[in-house]
Amino acid sequence: MQDGKILVIDDNKSVLSALEILLQFEFKTVNTISNPNQISSLGDLNTFDLVLLDMNFSAGVNTGNEGLFWLREIKKKAPLISVIMMTAYGAVDLAVQALKEGATDFILKPWNNEKLLATIKSAYLLRKSQDEVKKLKQKESHLKQVINQDTNYIIGNSKALNAVLNLVRKVAKTDVNVLITGENGTGKELIARELHRLSSRQNEVFIGVDMGSISETLFESELFGHTKGAFTDAKEDRAGKFEAANKGSLFLDEIGNLSLQTQAKLLSAIQNRTVVRVGSNKTIPVDIRLICATNCNLDQMVNDGIFREDLLYRINTIHIEVPPLRERENDIIVLADFYLKKFASKYNKPSLRINHTAEEKLMSYQWPGNVRELQHTIERAVILSEGNVLKPTDFLLSKNAEISLETGPETLDDMERLMINKALDQHNGNYSAAANQLGVSRQTLYNKIKKFEN
Structure with a gap:
């Protein structure tokens, strides 16, 4: 027996009795009424799964107009409800009209019980x-809202930052591809999210992909998806990041770290706006807003033959350069105050403040790690603070400063960081070339850099 609720409307009480007897063994609840005017007394029609509706209720009338009228009324009250029309007078044009008005099906009296069921x-x-689709759409909408919620903010009012935000506002309403460049820690992802927030796709999903963390062997599977059995661990069909971002924005971070082979595959997907899952021959169209970011000099990499010029043209319709923190005037103090309030609240130290001398120290520092370094510096100072005032000695900036060849490395970690920085400088930020020089895998190099940034 189905856990369903059926409503039968017919002026013939014999028909109502017959259908009630037939359906009581198939559905949990069967309600019957002999006059459609009684519909209003039933309460919310959305509680019913199905309505069986007679086409004619007045003696001597067989045009079906009465049934069509009540069909419209039912659909106004419960748009998703399934309605099956019943009549003793079969006419193709009447059946077609009923289907156009929203009926699910059409049956003739007398009926065959098996066919009727x-x-x-x-x-x-x-x-x-239909109910399941509605629930899934509601769930999808809720998930998109959760995913797109801003957990970070663009803080500051310097001329350099405002120039960037003005460009973002101009570009956001278009669908052009955007390339965001800047040093590590400057907030390139925040700019990408701002582009999405101000765009016509703001109610759709924003999907971010850290290209540096994807191994070359998993590149196609991660971005384009795969079918079940395509490779050893492919135990089910899976959509890639391009499909997941359909109708929304796709953010490809660290795009300068891709090998030439993966660059070619990415270029094809961007050009054609289609993807093919690993293990399939079917092309899947995708509608995305593409935003890329890198801290590499892509023009120099093109000259060196390690980045495709045609790919650069594709991703670089609009170029946004995010300024380093040292070029953002008084934003250092604005950001420091913001993070102080955030972490003072988090660690239950609401009375903390930064004194003037400490502010001068923060202002005079070059912040090689930019906003990310400032955030970690403030958090560490809050955690280790013992009084209500943060003094210059509470900010251990020397530990975060760039290591120079003149002073020399002090620890094994310092030496490792120095070697990595030198290799990246020599190869214009290209991870693959730097990893090859250092004798490690690109993934190992990437993990070490992430460790140093944290």
């Missing part, structure tokens, strides 16, 4: 599937 069960399953 098959029709009713199909209509019932259709209603259930």
Whole structure:
């Protein structure tokens, strides 16, 4: 027995009795009324899964107009409800009209019980599937809202930052590809999210991909998806990041770290706006807003033959350069105050403040790690603070400063960081070339850099 609720409307009480007897063994609840004017007394029609509705209620009238009228009324009250029309007068044009008005199906009296039950069960399953689709859409909408919630903010009012934000506002409403460049820690992802927030796609999903963390062997699977059995661990079909971002924005961070082979695959997907899952020949169209970011000099990499010129043209319709923190005037103090309040609240130290001498120290520092370094510096100072005032000695900036060849490394970690920085400088930020020089895998190099940044 189906856990369904059926409503039968017919002026013939024999028909109502017959259908009630037939359906009581198939569905949990069967309600019957002999006059459609009684519909209003039933309460919310959305509680019903299916309605069986007679086409004619007045003696001597067989045009079906009464049934069509009540069909419209029912659909106004419950748009998703399945309605099956019943009549003793079969006419193709009447059936077509009923379907156009929103009926699910059409049956003739007298009916064959098996055919009637098959029709009713199909209509019932259709209603259930429509309910499921509605729930999934609501869930999808909620998930998009959660994913797109800003957990970080663009803080500052310097001329350099405002120039960037003005460009973002101009570009956001278009669908052009955007390349965001800047040093590590400057907030390139925040700019990408701002582009999405101000765009016409703001109610769709924003998908970010750290290209530096994806191994070359998993590149196609991660970005384009795969089918079940495509490779050893492919135990089910899976959509890639391009499909996941359909109708929304796709943010490819660290795009300068891709090998030439993966660059070619990415270029094809961007040009054609289609992807092919690993293990499939079917092309899947995707509608995305593409935003890329890197801290590498892509023009120099093109000259060196390690980045495709045609790919650079594709991703670089609009170029946004995010300024380093040292060029953002008084934003250092604005950001320091913001993070102080955030972490003072987090660690239950609400009375903390930074004194003037400490502010001068923060202002005079070059911040090679930019906003990310400032955030970690403030958090560490808050955690280790013992009084209510943060003094210059509470900010251990020397530990975060860039290591120079003149002073020399002090620890093994310092030496490792120095070697990595030198290798990246020599190869214009290209991770693959630097990893090859250092004799480690690109993934190992990437993990070490992430460790130093944290």
